[in-house]
Amino acid sequence: MNFGRIPPQFNSLSNQSIPRMRKYLFFTAWILALFWGFGAFAQGKSAKRKPPSKASSTDINQWWVGIRGGMNFSSASPQQAYSIFSYLQGSTAGDNEKSYNDFAHSGLQFGFSLGYEFLSGMSINMLPSYASYRFSYDNAFHWQDSENADKRVSTNYNFETRLQYIDLPLTIKYEFSTGKLKPYIQAGGYYSFLTDAIKKVETTGKDQASGSDEEIHVTELSVGIDDRTKKNNYGIIGGLGFTYNLGNARVGLEANYLYGLQNLDNGEMKFMDNQLISGTYDVPDDYNLNSLSISMQVIIPLKFITSKDYVPL
């Protein structure tokens, strides 16, 4: 029996070439999207020759800049589970498997947006932002006397990971309406740079062997895991939202789902000893980060600055 390396819960990544292939596919798709946008931009050049009188504040060839901010909820998607414990013959398997708490913790993001509308309602957008993501999982272990079930000790660990990134999403956005209220959908990819990573551990336990039925709060620990987390992340993003014209600006609300395509755990450091490994028996799984983010935004068109009649130049 082999309980140390737990079979993958989702897609197995036992072959290292699979994530690498995913990465290349991702970038290929991303670059294709850019070129597609570039082609559309060329079309936009010819469209610009339309008579100025038919143009509006949301017309073609418009640049938009803005600020945005909001909150997010994340989940870690384990691809390959690991444990410091290897269970001996006759032991109960699976007790050390982590239990992930999906979308249970809120994080924040804020940043800027830069968009280029190359066709009426169709735009390409860069949404650089500073974001913090949080997710957690629980792990529990117990020991019990073979002949006296009351002689039992259990320890529960709650691990909360906080990751901070500079995100660089690039999306293609399509607006459904030309009125004041403009619902839209968008999709694209993102690339992220890690700026900080911390793991907090809360330990609780019950020690019936020492005569207590109460849960005892044991310790709290916070450990930096920058070196144990890959410096970059990438994935695909999809979302929907709306904007509302308010004077020369637009205010809006949008929801995006960021689907990570990369294992974020730094494999070179997986079992390198620290307080987490030998102290709290926590060996990180290979995992991808997914996040649902909700943002408010204010954007303004750049061309209004030079055009008195709202006609794009």
Add this chain to the structure above:
Amino acid sequence: MNQISQKLYKGFLYAAMVLMAISCGEVEDYTPESSFMKIYNDEKFESAYIPMDIVQAGDNGFFILSAFDAWNTYILRVDEAGEFMWDYTLEDTYVNPTQGLFYKDDAFYFFCMDDLSLATYLMKATDATKTAEVDRTYGNIIYPLHASAISDGFLLESYDRESYSTQLTKLNTDFNTVWEEKYEVEQDVEEPIISHLTRIGNRLPFFTGEAGNTYFLNGYYNYSLSLLFVDASDGKQKGVINGFRDESALSSVLYLDGNNYAMSRYDFGNNIIIPKSEINTTDIGISTELEGNDHPEMTPNAMVHSELIDVNGKSITLFATTTKAGEMLLYAYDALSGKLVGTHHLGNINPYEAVDFVDTSDGGLVILGNTFVNGRFSRITLTKLSEQEVIDFAY
């Protein structure tokens, strides 16, 4: 404005290309065989495993010898990634698993003792049987204390309760007796030996080894724990480094070259590491006269294991021991100069004790230890450092 727009869009494109270039420098994912830390656990409150020795099974993992519940015998087989393969708890008859574990012809050999007659058994375990069976019984050797492999066979140290003597037996590669020799203690030391074996008292540093045409053994001699040098051809005593009772003694000895040895010793709780010292094996000396470096961070009368390893082409003397803070600690010394190259700590929050280590065929290092899970359950732990991790601290 069109030109500006085009430039800005190209900026998007360039940014994407830069990000692609950055992504190419990312680290590879984890390779289980390269480094790991494992704790072999069961959920039984009453279980207590006390590792004794480890041997690498070619390129196919490791075999661990352990005491179980004080002095019963337990064996554990793990693969090259440290994952559990099989284990076996020997019947209560077979007690006192003796330090000294050998891999020969796809089989694992070790010594243990009969709980009633005190006779020594040679046990053989294989992956095929997944058990350990008696390969040979040595009725005239009682209280086996340590065994080691030498160039043309094996050395087995034991204690003879009848003659109050420490005994050294040389076995050939087929485990047949070549010679045996006794060294008088002059008093009955059965009680501290039983305390040592059953772990109700102090653990004592019994060991044997080879130094060219001389063998050495650390054991009771002339009222004290002493290091004896004996002739390899017949076991006759050549020289001795006397300890004081069992309060001052050598805790490890490693032959380097010529007359040079790397040693460690303790003296009423204090620990001294002697990375390189010239020893005349025909003299009579005293352990407290061996000068070295004080290490107050080590546990009182610490158990020490030392080996000569090759780190990236450099000969390194590596000492493994345990600190008062409950960590496993490795000291790496340049074998030529005797100077400290680096140290490496393992273990946090819960207690960890270093027991043994082996340098693996891939340039890594596997450290066998004893840990107390949750601070209380005695379990076997195995840590593998990758070749790069070893170079980082020991080169």
